[in-house]
Amino acid sequence: MATEAVEIKVGERAVRVSNPDKVYFAELGLTKRQIVEYFLSVGDGILGALRDRPTTLERWPGGVFEGAKLSTRADHRGDAFYQKRIPKGAPDYVETARIAFPSGRPADEVCPTELAVVAWAANLGTLTFHPWPVSRADVDRPDQLRIDLDPQPGTDFSDAVRVAFEVRALLASMGITAFPKTSGGRGLHLYVPIEPRWTFVEARRALIALGREMERRMPDQVTVKWWKEERGQRIFIDYNQMARDRTIASAYSIRPTQRALVSAPVTWDEVGDAHPQDFSVLTMPERFAQVGDLHAGVATEAYSLEPLIELVERDQRDHDLGDMPYPPEYPKMAGEPKRVQPSKARDDT
Template identity: 35%
Template sequence: MSDPLEVYRRKRDFTRTPEPAGGETPDAGAARFVVQRHRASRLHYDLRFEVDGVLVSWAVPKGPTLDPSARRLAMHVEDHPIEYLLFEGVIPSGEYGGGDVIVWDTGTWEPVKTDDPRAAVKAGELHAEVHGEKLRGRLVLVRRESDDGSDAWMLLHKHDPHAVDGWDAEDHPRSVLSGRTNDEVAADPHRLWRSEAPAAEASVSLLPDPLPDEAIDALRGLGKQGTWEVFGRSLKVTNLDKVLFPGDPPVTKRELLAYAARVAPVAVPYLEGRALNLHRYPDGADSKGFWHKQRPAHAPDWLGEWDNPEADDGETTTYVVADEPAALVWAANFGALEWHPWTSRIEAPREPTYALIDLDPGERTTWDDLLVLARLHRTALDHLGVTARPKVTGRRGIQIWIPVVPGYSFDDTRVWVEKLSKTIGQVVPELVSWKWEVKERKGLARLDYTQNAINKTLVGPYSPRPAPGAPVSVPLTWDELDDPDLRPDRWTVRSVLDRLETKGDPFRVLLGAAQELPEIS
């Protein structure tokens, strides 16, 4: 065949799949190999060796192994492009091979017993010395006789210094490229391949574009006040050197504005289309704050708004709606140290889009106690098949957000969360009180289902909290509940952006994941 990738390309629609179409010039260095853990209709591992500018590939249902006594079925499949060495992401459902893919292992390899690995494959026996992060030593692939016309092979590991009895690929589930599991890639595939782009530019982030450094430089160059051009808006910013969060060193208003601008592209999807309650501390976090809900008359014309048709006399008539990143910068300049979006959207204010679980620690609740409660919720939600994610509050607590389909009332979500939490509370009654008065709780935790009510809000993802050091409410993966270094105030406005860059946004999976709430028996 003149084009070794003809079959590969014929099977794929590159307007739909993020897989690379091919076109990279092979490296002149050592030949490379990759193993991908691929959850398609069935879990399997894809073993690929660089040969003559493409990746010669086998699908291995049980995965490769270092155990020399194990024999693995390996199905020879079409050659793949070199760019597949780095492919990690989600192939859309309905497309060929639809499912999530991680780079389970990669490294270099040399053919053994031949100078022509392509001829060795054609002859039905390939010996490969691999130098990966997980796989090392001699692998052997041998074609098996088949009556059904399939190209079935056997994969084994030789008895050599790298052999390990009983070694199982499933005991080593993380990507060597990103450190993520298949679940984490499926939840938030941060990168994809643009098949139409040159290979050097094809790998792109799915996170929003970050704020250009020039915008932050412009903010740093202002005096105590001035006009800041950010996200295409002109913002009058004031008191830029005022200390808003005590600490060593303290966090000034200038630094808060810079944080708000940098995090806004990630945070706005959780705020847009929702009324916003602002917790203002114009004199800083160590002074008394107050709630501000009414959109001020001096707000710029471009700032989103919503008129509440049900407002009674004396209630808020018009709310701010943060439909664009500049709105969050405006809120920070307005002295809002906390951002609290409504659970419902402005087009249906009485229909929540999230069911909320608030794990509220008491005076006697230790951090380990709170983690026990969070993990019990994790287990219960997993058993129910419910998509949800936790986040630390930035103070002492943990919250869990559950996206729901339209049509639920706040009574519906409150009753469902109450039933779930009371079921969990029965498992550890020594940790939980159902008394609502703090003094009657005797220092125990409260599983607060009453937050599921109109205009009763929880702090938004990536919002700062009014405390020394400017801690931030940060979304988590479920696995992070097992991290011994996890703390509710672990990340601040100075550290959370680095986390976003390396780990992405664990809440991104909640966008577009609306679901019906199952019955709890």
């Protein structure tokens, strides 16, 4: 049975929370109101991750329950969905940023500027926020390089940790600092704040070059192979996370897991001992009160991509290595190799 709506004070705003007692995480008994209160408890952190960034909302209006699934491009019958355009009826304080998809079609996405926007989105069932790696001041030039260390079958979080330390060392040799966080799943994300001087194409190529260098250094543990059949039991550095309109769950976002795990910033001293299961809606508020926003530096630092651009040029010059495949929904890109699965390509010869 639906319960009466309540209003929660967020700064100068009164945010309406409908059906506040609706259970969103059955295993833990967490309600919609508790989800809103969680985001408020990490307010400086979640707003720091989203402020002035076009943001896709991952909405679970029915909550997380056994068998619940996310709608995909191929199947729109899921229980949850991505909201890429501002919902109708949004309050006037919900601002937007205009972005262009790879197809060239534009959209006005939610662009959080205050914490009330996060609370409003949580009332709509938003658990995971997916901000673009750009500011609305220039939506075509990334100001973050996001390194997604994705464990493949046969590997786990501990394998991602080993790779993360080697990536850290490589970046440090270039005078670059990366900020780690758990993905909320099995992987690790490393954020590098960069000067907004390069295009998506250039930033993506820089990440490819970093991945290739890591593959050379750790050939049995790292891969940048796009096709799953070629990856083996290695950590995949997902270079296409830097393609336009590809996003990563923000720091402090809730993942749709039974235990309400969250994507948690961690220090490098913690990386070796931490585990994704340590960080949830239940544990993060106290942790945040103790350590604050460990990703605050992502908003204040800015590194040059030039050292990685030099790796791109070296790969081209010394190894004749060019671009790599884009995701299937993207238009054919200039310089992109044939977008055909290797096993199928062999079958065609």
